[in-house]
Amino acid sequence: MDNKLRGFGGLILVGLIALGGGSYDAYRTYQARGWPTADAEILSSDVERVFVGRRKGGHAWFPRIRYSYTVEGRTYSGSRVGVAEDSLLVRFKFDSGGYNHKNATAIANRYPVGAQVAVKYNPEHHEEAVLDANMSATTTYFLVIGGIALLVGLIGLALTRR
Numbered sequence: 001m002d003n004k005l006r007g008f009g010g011l012i013l014v015g016l017i018a019l020g021g022g023s024y025d026a027y028r029t030y031q032a033r034g035w036p037t038a039d040a041e042i043l044s045s046d047v048e049r050v051f052v053g054r055r056k057g058g059h060a061w062f063p064r065i066r067y068s069y070t071v072e073g074r075t076y077s078g079s080r081v082g083v084a085e086d087s088l089l090v091r092f093k094f095d096s097g098g099y100n101h102k103n104a105t106a107i108a109n110r111y112p113v114g115a116q117v118a119v120k121y122n123p124e125h126h127e128e129a130v131l132d133a134n135m136s137a138t139t140t141y142f143l144v145i146g147g148i149a150l151l152v153g154l155i156g157l158a159l160t161r162r
Contacts, residue, residue, distance in 0.1 A: 029139065037118045
C-alpha cells in the first residue's frame with residue numbers, strides 16, 4: 001500500500017472515530033433533553049486543576065459542582081454538569097473533557113452554593129442527572145472535524161484510485 005492510500009485511510013479512520021464518538025454524545029444529549037426535571041439545590045461549587053497528560057499543558061480545569069434533588073420522595077445527589085462529561089471521547093482519551101481556568105470558573109459561577117436550580121434526571125435511573133442538557137462544544141467539534149476528515153479521506157481515496 002502506498003503512502004497516499006495509507007494517509008487517506010488514516011483520515012477515514014480518524015473521521016469515523018470522531019463521528020462515532022460525537023454522534024453517541026449527540027444522541028445522549030438528545031435523550032437527556034427529553035428527561036423530566038426536578039428542583040435541586042447546589043451543595044458545593046468550585047473548580048479543580050487536574051493532570052490530563054501532555055495535552056493542554058499537562059493540566060485542565062474542571063468545574064466541580066455537587067447538588068441534591070428529590071424524585072418520588074427519594075433524595076439523590078449528583079455532580080454532572082453536562083451530558084458529555086463521561087463521553088466515549090473522554091473515556092478513551094481523545095479529549096480530556098477539561099476547560100481552561102476562565103471557562104471552568106464561569107461554569108462554577110453559574111451554580112453558586114445554595115442556589116435552587118432545575119436538573120434533568122433519567123426517568124429509568126433517577127440517580128443519573130445533569131444540570132445542562134445542551135450539546136457541548138466538544139461534541140459539535142468532533143462531529144464537524146470527524147465529518148471533514150471522513151470526507152477528505154474518501155475524496156482523496158477515490159481520486160488516487162483513478
